[in-house]
Amino acid sequence: MARVDAGLRHETVIGLEVHVQLSTASKMFCGCAVAFGAPPNTRTCPVCLGLPGSLPVLNRRAVDLGIRTALALGCHINPVSQFHRKNYYYPDLPKNYQISQYEYKDHPPLASGGLMRVSTGDEVMEIGIRRVHLEEDTGKLVHAEGRSLVDYNRCGTPLMEVVTEPDLHSPEEARLFLIHLRAMLQFAEVTSGRLEEGTLRCDANLSLRPAGGPHGTRTEIKNMNSLRSVERALRFEEARQRQALERGEEVVQETRHWDEDREVTFSSREKEEAQDYRYFPEPDLTPLQIDAPWVDRIRAGLPELPEARRRRFVEAFGIPEHDAGLLTATRAMAEFFEETVRRFVKPKIVSNWLIGDVAAYLNAAGREIEELPLRPDHLAGLLMLVDTGKLSGRSAKEVLEEMLRTGRPADAIVQERGLVQISDEAMLAAVVQEVIVEHPGPVGDVRAGKDQAVTFLVGQVMKKTRGRANPAMVNRLVREQLGVA
Amino acid sequence: MSALADLTACDLRAKFRRGETSPTEVVRAVFERIDAEDGRLHAYLYLDRDAALAEAARWDAVVRGEDAPPLAGIPVALKDNICTRHSPTTCGSRILAGFRSPYDATVVTRLRRSGAIIVGKANCDEFAMGSSTENSAYGPTRNPWDETRVPGGTSGGPTAAVAAGEATLALGSDTGGSIRQPAAFCGVVGMKPTYGRVSRYGLVAFASSLDQIGPIARSVVDAALLLEAIAGQDPADSTSADVEVPAYADGLITSLRGMRLGIVKEFFAEGLDAGVAAAVREAIETCRALGAACEEVSLPHASYALPAYYIIAPAEASSNLARYAGVQYGHRTADAPDLVTLYSRTRREGFGAEVKRRIMLGTYALSAGYYEAFYLRALRVRTRIRQDFDAAFERFDALVGPVTPTSAFRLGEKVDDPLQMYLSDVYTVPLNLAGLPGISVPCGFVGGLPVGLQVVGRAFGEQTILNVAHAFEQATEFHTRRPPRGRAARGASAAKRAP
Numbered sequence: 001m002a003r004v005d006a007g008l009r010h011e012t013v014i015g016l017e018v019h020v021q022l023s024t025a026s027k028m029f030c031g032c033a034v035a036f037g038a039p040p041n042t043r044t045c046p047v048c049l050g051l052p053g054s055l056p057v058l059n060r061r062a063v064d065l066g067i068r069t070a071l072a073l074g075c076h077i078n079p080v081s082q083f084h085r086k087n088y089y090y091p092d093l094p095k096n097y098q099i100s101q102y103e104y105k106d107h108p109p110l111a112s113g114g115l116m117r118v119s120t121g122d123e124v125m126e127i128g129i130r131r132v133h134l135e136e137d138t139g140k141l142v143h144a145e146g147r148s149l150v151d152y153n154r155c156g157t158p159l160m161e162v163v164t165e166p167d168l169h170s171p172e173e174a175r176l177f178l179i180h181l182r183a184m185l186q187f188a189e190v191t192s193g194r195l196e197e198g199t200l201r202c203d204a205n206l207s208l209r210p211a212g213g214p215h216g217t218r219t220e221i222k223n224m225n226s227l228r229s230v231e232r233a234l235r236f237e238e239a240r241q242r243q244a245l246e247r248g249e250e251v252v253q254e255t256r257h258w259d260e261d262r263e264v265t266f267s268s269r270e271k272e273e274a275q276d277y278r279y280f281p282e283p284d285l286t287p288l289q290i291d292a293p294w295v296d297r298i299r300a301g302l303p304e305l306p307e308a309r310r311r312r313f314v315e316a317f318g319i320p321e322h323d324a325g326l327l328t329a330t331r332a333m334a335e336f337f338e339e340t341v342r343r344f345v346k347p348k349i350v351s352n353w354l355i356g357d358v359a360a361y362l363n364a365a366g367r368e369i370e371e372l373p374l375r376p377d378h379l380a381g382l383l384m385l386v387d388t389g390k391l392s393g394r395s396a397k398e399v400l401e402e403m404l405r406t407g408r409p410a411d412a413i414v415q416e417r418g419l420v421q422i423s424d425e426a427m428l429a430a431v432v433q434e435v436i437v438e439h440p441g442p443v444g445d446v447r448a449g450k451d452q453a454v455t456f457l458v459g460q461v462m463k464k465t466r467g468r469a470n471p472a473m474v475n476r477l478v479r480e481q482l483g484v485a
Numbered sequence: 486m487s488a489l490a491d492l493t494a495c496d497l498r499a500k501f502r503r504g505e506t507s508p509t510e511v512v513r514a515v516f517e518r519i520d521a522e523d524g525r526l527h528a529y530l531y532l533d534r535d536a537a538l539a540e541a542a543r544w545d546a547v548v549r550g551e552d553a554p555p556l557a558g559i560p561v562a563l564k565d566n567i568c569t570r571h572s573p574t575t576c577g578s579r580i581l582a583g584f585r586s587p588y589d590a591t592v593v594t595r596l597r598r599s600g601a602i603i604v605g606k607a608n609c610d611e612f613a614m615g616s617s618t619e620n621s622a623y624g625p626t627r628n629p630w631d632e633t634r635v636p637g638g639t640s641g642g643p644t645a646a647v648a649a650g651e652a653t654l655a656l657g658s659d660t661g662g663s664i665r666q667p668a669a670f671c672g673v674v675g676m677k678p679t680y681g682r683v684s685r686y687g688l689v690a691f692a693s694s695l696d697q698i699g700p701i702a703r704s705v706v707d708a709a710l711l712l713e714a715i716a717g718q719d720p721a722d723s724t725s726a727d728v729e730v731p732a733y734a735d736g737l738i739t740s741l742r743g744m745r746l747g748i749v750k751e752f753f754a755e756g757l758d759a760g761v762a763a764a765v766r767e768a769i770e771t772c773r774a775l776g777a778a779c780e781e782v783s784l785p786h787a788s789y790a791l792p793a794y795y796i797i798a799p800a801e802a803s804s805n806l807a808r809y810a811g812v813q814y815g816h817r818t819a820d821a822p823d824l825v826t827l828y829s830r831t832r833r834e835g836f837g838a839e840v841k842r843r844i845m846l847g848t849y850a851l852s853a854g855y856y857e858a859f860y861l862r863a864l865r866v867r868t869r870i871r872q873d874f875d876a877a878f879e880r881f882d883a884l885v886g887p888v889t890p891t892s893a894f895r896l897g898e899k900v901d902d903p904l905q906m907y908l909s910d911v912y913t914v915p916l917n918l919a920g921l922p923g924i925s926v927p928c929g930f931v932g933g934l935p936v937g938l939q940v941v942g943r944a945f946g947e948q949t950i951l952n953v954a955h956a957f958e959q960a961t962e963f964h965t966r967r968p969p970r971g972r973a974a975r976g977a978s979a980a981k982r983a984p
């Protein structure tokens with residue numbers, strides 16, 4: 001898998017730490033609601049505020065989701081795992097320690113040693129999963145008018161961390177891995193996976209080494225909050241390290257932040273003394289024991305994962321591998337596809353529209369399908385109109401455009417714009433007659449055997465009907481009237 | 486009237502039922518005693534007379550009925566590290582000055598449900614660190630038997646309050662002996678239940694894996710009643726155990742026939758005061774006379790308990806106390822130019838010397854590079870100590886020995902010598918490391934100062950040690966003695982305010 005650029009003599013090594021906000025109703029260690037965008041400090045209690053005397057109680061639902069992820073990634077689930085305290089001072093951390101499950105000494109995390117396969121067209125990448133563990137989120141600092149305020153709403157929000165082995169070898173591979181991981185987490189209903197709400201956050205370690213040689217010095221890159229920024233940040237950092245090495249300089253082990261606006265990584269200003277977090281087992285929580293029945297119960301309830309769904313799309317719907325891959329890149333897209341097919345049973349046509357016009361619109365808008373007002377039954381309605389000859393393909397594109405923007409049903413738009421296709425034979429025959437009279441030249445050409453002239457005449461009919469004429473019928477009528485069937 | 490303040494909860498319940506007195510009269514009597522004595526003893530940091538009287542009035546009519554809750558109308562003092570809604574909880578520390586908890590600790594909720602009346606918050610060593618209640622930022626509590634002496638610590642306030650009739654019952658917390666040692670020094674019954682027996686939710690943590698809330702009372706029956714009221718699993722505390730709570734008070738017996746008691750050899754070693762040793766040995770003879778088979782038993786790793794404790798407890802404390810940094814509540818230094826200064830100045834100003842000493846000790850013990858040498862090693866010692874106890878309990882129903890090496894020492898005698906102070910807990914600490922229950926019951930006097938007998942039980946074997954303590958208590962008269970009263974009250978505590 002290693003991509004070695006012979007000319008540059010160095011191989012890139014990347015490991016990712018992905019923080020995933022779990023889709024639970026309540027927080028990791030208390031009953032407070034997990035809510036994005038609530039007014040500051042309205043979703044807190046003595047436990048998540050770390051008030052004197054308060055104690056954490058583990059959210060079993062979060063453990064369920066951790067086990068789901070571990071199973072989906074083929075990890076070994078540790079029958080006994082231990083929470084730890086990670087001690088450091090920061091105002092958004094009410095207890096000045098974070099409860100986490102770092103793999104420390106002889107205390108294992110929730111799950112370890114998994115594998116994720118990512119197909120990239122012709123080959124399959126295998127990325128080792130070092131561990132999956134659970135932890136609590138911190139609050140948020142808001143800096144305004146020279147003052148700093150703290151919003152503790154996010155404190156205690158359940159997070160899962162998926163840590164890969166350094167098995168990725170290019171920024172592009174990192175992005176591909178994240179796309180697949182996100183899809184998997186969405187399919188497993190572990191997270192909503194919305195980057196803009198911070199439900200997926202990613203840190204990366206990147207180093208360069210001589211091909212086949214020992215590991216180079218790595219830097220840790222933080223603050224990458226979209227798929228695009230992950231790829232760009234890693235690309236920048238890869239180039240920066242390569243230049244340093246080529247100049248004979250040493251890469252400094254440090255934490256670097258990605259500046260989204262300037263598109264550079266920069267060294268954190270604070271001194272890089274190795275921080276001592278003084279980890280030790282969290283005495284307020286008993287060790288987490290996960291027995292076989294618990295795992296079996298989760299396994300039995302595990303939803304269909306992307307890989308399985310992709311295979312099913314190919315087999316059950318007869319659509320090409322490539323299309324199926326695109327349709328299962330996010331859970332929402334796959335659901336949308338199936339919902340539409342349930343109402344309009346021509347999967348290949350649905351697929352064409354989704355990975356064609358719809359995907360193009362999403363890319364341009366930088367949005368996800370679940371954020372659009374478009375509904376599967378409306379798309380099915382549109383395709384039905386085309387299929388029954390009530391709407392031309394060209395008009396359909398125009399209608400879809402508005403459906404994507406407004407979420408209105410197709411027939412309403414068609415009615416409003418008067419786009420219903422004319423398939424009334426008598427009416428079209430009259431228009432054809434008019435066109436034949438008006439264009440003696442092309443008519444002569446047709447009679448002389450020049451078939452392209454038919455197309456011209458059909459075009460003139462379409463023009464007169466403002467594109468609403470049924471093109472197949474017009475074509476037949478022209479030929480019939482000119483006797484060149 | 487003031488004799489009401491000296492009665493046990495059991496006696497009060499009987500009087501309530503017979504209509505001989507009422508919760509209002511009892512609460513008044515207790516506050517009269519506080520007015521008379523607390524200027525001298527300083528057992529309380531905060532009193533809420535109005536709320537207590539209002540509560541008492543609520544129970545006046547109820548207590549005569551058959552189905553009155555078990556502690557209805559009984560005045561209870563709480564150590565000031567147990568959170569009470571809307572009233573101060575300071576842990577004897579300047580850093581929590583002004584803090585009012587927005588919630589009740591689970592034990593407080595259970596007390597209220599049992600009808601208990603909360604008199605106020607009692608003094609303690611800062612964050613429950615110490616052995617004399619001299620480490621309170623709000624001044625020391627004095628021993629009711631001799632006001633030149635300490636009441637013990639860290640639950641010195643609640644224990645002195647119970648001994649002096651300033652409360653009928655009290656709750657303290659015991660991390661390394663903080664209930665049993667002051668109980669021994671003040672001549673009352675004090676019990677540390679099994680770790681997990683009583684919810685810690687709302688107990689301000691010192692060392693989470695060792696802390697346990699427990700009862701302080703003037704009789705074993707009272708301690709049993711109070712334990713019954715507060716014990717049991719709590720969904721808010723994951724470390725609280727799902728073990729059924731027996732009706733302790735109903736189960737008490739007065740004979741020790743068939744009981745096997747182990748006399749802990751290591752607790753009679755060098756450093757034990759001769760007078761204390763004699764009193765405890767005599768108490769063991771009394772147990773023998775009551776039918777118990779007594780034999781010596783060894784806990785070979787007991788001598789490592791104190792060093793292990795002084796790694797584990799400070800390590801946990803260094804983390805538990807990190808939240809007191811001036812950001813959310815409590816003391817905050819004035820005009821700090823930056824964040825680090827805010828933290829360091831707030832903590833420098835807010836914490837006392839002993840707390841700082843232990844935070845530094847704990848921080849060091851958990852630091853990378855020292856973790857194995859100190860913390861992990863201490864955990865291994867802890868396992869060995871637990872195994873020692875397991876082996877002992879294969880042969881014995883309970884273990885007995887002294888609670889403390891000496892009787893109450895003088896105020897100021899050990900403040901400048903932390904190591905001497907730490908030795909005060911040498912016989913109590915092993916139980917906390919093993920998570921086992923222990924009780925201190927008055928067993929004699931040396932030079933006019935009380936001495937306690939410690940009875941140690943199996944995990945969740947509270948009934949057994951209550952039985953031993955009760956049988957012993959009923960066979961002796963030490964628990965009936967009351968400390969001398971102050972000659973003249975030096976200033977009423979009526980004006981006592983939240984610190």
Ligand SMILES: [Zn+2]
Nearest residue numbers: 030032045048
């Ligand atoms: Zn909360």
